[in-house]
Amino acid sequence: MKKTYLLAPGPTPVPEKVNLDMAAPMIHHRTPQFSKIFAEAAEDAKILFQTKQDVMILASTGTGGMEGCITNLFSPGDKVLVVNGGKFGERWGKISETYGLVPVWLKVEWGQAANPADIKALLDKEPDIKAILIQASETSTTVAHPIEEISKLTRDRDDLLLVVDGITAVGVYNMPMDEWGIDAMITGSQKALQLPPGLALVALSDKAWKANESSKCPRFYFDFKKERKNLANQTTAYTPAVSLVTGLRSVLQSMKEEGMENVHKRHNRLARATRSAVKALGLKLVAPDAPADSATGLFVPESVDGGKLVKSLRDDFGVTLAGGQDDWKGKVVRIAHLGYVDTFDTILAIAALEMALKKFGHDVALGKGVAAAQEILLEAY
Amino acid sequence: MKKTYLLAPGPTPVPEKVNLDMAAPMIHHRTPQFSKIFAEAAEDAKILFQTKQDVMILASTGTGGMEGCITNLFSPGDKVLVVNGGKFGERWGKISETYGLVPVWLKVEWGQAANPADIKALLDKEPDIKAILIQASETSTTVAHPIEEISKLTRDRDDLLLVVDGITAVGVYNMPMDEWGIDAMITGSQKALQLPPGLALVALSDKAWKANESSKCPRFYFDFKKERKNLANQTTAYTPAVSLVTGLRSVLQSMKEEGMENVHKRHNRLARATRSAVKALGLKLVAPDAPADSATGLFVPESVDGGKLVKSLRDDFGVTLAGGQDDWKGKVVRIAHLGYVDTFDTILAIAALEMALKKFGHDVALGKGVAAAQEILLEAY
Numbered sequence: 001m002k003k004t005y006l007l008a009p010g011p012t013p014v015p016e017k018v019n020l021d022m023a024a025p026m027i028h029h030r031t032p033q034f035s036k037i038f039a040e041a042a043e044d045a046k047i048l049f050q051t052k053q054d055v056m057i058l059a060s061t062g063t064g065g066m067e068g069c070i071t072n073l074f075s076p077g078d079k080v081l082v083v084n085g086g087k088f089g090e091r092w093g094k095i096s097e098t099y100g101l102v103p104v105w106l107k108v109e110w111g112q113a114a115n116p117a118d119i120k121a122l123l124d125k126e127p128d129i130k131a132i133l134i135q136a137s138e139t140s141t142t143v144a145h146p147i148e149e150i151s152k153l154t155r156d157r158d159d160l161l162l163v164v165d166g167i168t169a170v171g172v173y174n175m176p177m178d179e180w181g182i183d184a185m186i187t188g189s190q191k192a193l194q195l196p197p198g199l200a201l202v203a204l205s206d207k208a209w210k211a212n213e214s215s216k217c218p219r220f221y222f223d224f225k226k227e228r229k230n231l232a233n234q235t236t237a238y239t240p241a242v243s244l245v246t247g248l249r250s251v252l253q254s255m256k257e258e259g260m261e262n263v264h265k266r267h268n269r270l271a272r273a274t275r276s277a278v279k280a281l282g283l284k285l286v287a288p289d290a291p292a293d294s295a296t297g298l299f300v301p302e303s304v305d306g307g308k309l310v311k312s313l314r315d316d317f318g319v320t321l322a323g324g325q326d327d328w329k330g331k332v333v334r335i336a337h338l339g340y341v342d343t344f345d346t347i348l349a350i351a352a353l354e355m356a357l358k359k360f361g362h363d364v365a366l367g368k369g370v371a372a373a374q375e376i377l378l379e380a381y
Numbered sequence: 382m383k384k385t386y387l388l389a390p391g392p393t394p395v396p397e398k399v400n401l402d403m404a405a406p407m408i409h410h411r412t413p414q415f416s417k418i419f420a421e422a423a424e425d426a427k428i429l430f431q432t433k434q435d436v437m438i439l440a441s442t443g444t445g446g447m448e449g450c451i452t453n454l455f456s457p458g459d460k461v462l463v464v465n466g467g468k469f470g471e472r473w474g475k476i477s478e479t480y481g482l483v484p485v486w487l488k489v490e491w492g493q494a495a496n497p498a499d500i501k502a503l504l505d506k507e508p509d510i511k512a513i514l515i516q517a518s519e520t521s522t523t524v525a526h527p528i529e530e531i532s533k534l535t536r537d538r539d540d541l542l543l544v545v546d547g548i549t550a551v552g553v554y555n556m557p558m559d560e561w562g563i564d565a566m567i568t569g570s571q572k573a574l575q576l577p578p579g580l581a582l583v584a585l586s587d588k589a590w591k592a593n594e595s596s597k598c599p600r601f602y603f604d605f606k607k608e609r610k611n612l613a614n615q616t617t618a619y620t621p622a623v624s625l626v627t628g629l630r631s632v633l634q635s636m637k638e639e640g641m642e643n644v645h646k647r648h649n650r651l652a653r654a655t656r657s658a659v660k661a662l663g664l665k666l667v668a669p670d671a672p673a674d675s676a677t678g679l680f681v682p683e684s685v686d687g688g689k690l691v692k693s694l695r696d697d698f699g700v701t702l703a704g705g706q707d708d709w710k711g712k713v714v715r716i717a718h719l720g721y722v723d724t725f726d727t728i729l730a731i732a733a734l735e736m737a738l739k740k741f742g743h744d745v746a747l748g749k750g751v752a753a754a755q756e757i758l759l760e761a762y
Contacts, residue, residue, distance in 0.1 A: 006407055019404035025385065026571075031695065059442045196622065198622035221445045239391070239392070241577065241578050243403075
């Protein structure tokens with residue numbers, strides 16, 4: 001017998017009930033039966049996004065939603081400010097270049113958040129920049145960028161959009177799209193939404209819809225105007241991912257019952273508990289100044305090979321965490337708090353980390369991280 | 382109590398076992414555990430496609446695969462011959478136009494198959510045409526285009542590709558990609574593959590991979606070169622649709638056990654039985670000369686409103702068939718034979734059609750269509 005546990009920053013565990021809902025007999029997508037499911041999911045997604053705008057449900061992973069934001073809002077030659085503080089920031093730039101946009105890179109050190117003053121300086125220097133492309137939570141570095149502060153630079157300008165990859169932020173912490181004036185926000189199914197990968201959700205502001213009218217990049221599969229038109233008829237432009245949409249309705253219903261504020265509090269509590277455990281164990285957080293509540297990253301002790309540690313955690317202990325990427329390969333462990341994860345998942349992840357570090361020869365006071373986490377996790381009881 | 386039955390040309394029923402396989406605990410996609418599942422699915426997909434080439438597994442529906450074939454093989458300004466004999470033929474042209482290609486339309490009457498001589502004449506007239514874009518099975522008209530014949534026009538020419546939407550053909554009838562020299566072939570998960578919508582499978586010939594090298598259309602989410610590179614490492618460029626890929630492995634395993642030839646024979650038997658039933662009931666097939674084995678279309682009697690008939694079949698009888706599209710709206714019923722459908726599904730669909738026609742005032746000899754179908758269906762026992 002070997003039980004396994006998944007605490008990587010996506011895909012995340014799927015609740016048993018949702019798996020059963022998705023295993024319901026297949027139904028045709030052009031029927032009132034499916035339209036009802038689709039419409040309920042789309043309506044509840046507005047609560048998730050904190051928006052009055054339509055939330056489009058696309059049959060793709062989050063990267064497809066990112067591509068759609070580029071091709072539906074911009075034209076070749078458009079200048080865009082790309083906040084590049086990790087793998088996913090870099091992706092914004094690569095997609096932009098693919099479609100002939102001109103990225104103005106704002107390089108941010110890994111583990112640091114973007115500084116709104118640096119963004120403002122770039123915008124002042126290059127007044128024809130059409131958008132800021134950024135992550136809310138940069139999954140590769142476990143950093144939360146200060147979206148609310150940054151939104152103050154864009155919300156009163158008609159000619160400047162704020163495009164936010166919220167893939168590991170929406171449903172994790174407060175991202176009130178309309179209140180902050182975010183112009184495009186994206187999430188994916190396999191993060192806070194507790195579903196398998198295969199859906200991207202995207203919403204646009206009025207300002208972004210206006211930009212869509214003059215955008216000249218080519219698009220067909222990800223055509224937001226066509227999706228919006230179909231949404232009004234409770235359907236999608238092309239065949240929807242029926243089972244995943246059925247799961248989406250189910251998950252959003254549960255999140256509504258829990259209350260979005262409580263969902264955010266849960267993620268925050270697990271994140272704070274994990275950060276406290278990391279400190280108690282004398283380890284260093286990778287993003288000490290602006291940690292995201294989606295996942296907690298830590299540097300492994302120098303004597304330990306982080307790659308082997310993560311592999312042993314997965315293969316020996318049965319606990320899947322994530323390692324570091326690029327420069328951080330072999331040096332970092334990331335523990336996720338996303339989605340269907342609770343108090344005891346977090347405790348077991350910390351316990352497993354302690355045990356694996358000990359097994360790898362690091363001098364660990366077993367239970368010390370767990371105890372620090374427990375102090376905080378008790379808040380919920 | 383109300384039991385429901387799904388016999389529309391996609392989505393199609395998902396086997397109970399496959400639903401359970403897809404409901405297995407979520408696993409991370411960058412692990413040996415998932416790589417094994419992915420590699421087995423990708424390997425068995427070669428048997429499905431009858432190819433030695435890599436089969437890419439994309440997190441999108443079939444239309445995404447079609448878009449990928451356009452953007453990965455061609456450049457703006459390229460002339461392509463579009464066989465337009467239905468909704469999906471038209472889609473090839475629309476995608477081509479979106480990316481700046483120049484479609485040369487070959488209009489084919491709905492219900493008819495493309496004539497290879499007409500294609501040849503167009504190719505002779507416009508020698509700079511770079512590809513033929515066609516459906517193997519045009520789902521909207523239930524027509525099978527003569528792909529083998531058409532492949533003879535392209536296979537010996539280095540400068541001409543044959544790009545086949547096999548979404549409702551692959552796994553339905555014989556489509557030996559390598560033997561015929563098809564240069565790009567696409568299918569989707571929710572047809573013969575018995576899965577929910579959300580996956581597109583695509584394979585390219587050497588000639589198509591060569592065309593990929595000089596293709597200049599922009600692409601990011603659907604980047605075949607990047608997918609092929611990742612396939613070599615048993616993974617995908619972006620997050621794969623983990624649960625659907627798990628289902629794909631399971632379904633392909635079952636199809637292998639059944640034997641691909643038997644899978645094709647099954648579809649053919651159900652299709653012949655249904656066509657025989659339609660004739661026995663004195664009704665007219667919509668594609669009498671070149672019917673596809675994916676679905677059988679028939680004209681409803683003039684006295685009957687086809688839209689209301691299909692609605693009553695679904696809502697009163699619990700049997701979901703498909704109606705007609707565009708000009709055929711309200712005039713046509715389509716009964717699918719795709720995927721997890723057997724003898725008695727086919728019989729119940731015919732029985733339901735007879736009963737609904739009678740309910741709508743048409744003079745039907747109840748059981749006459751069923752009997753005609755039974756004669757053929759008995760072949761399997």
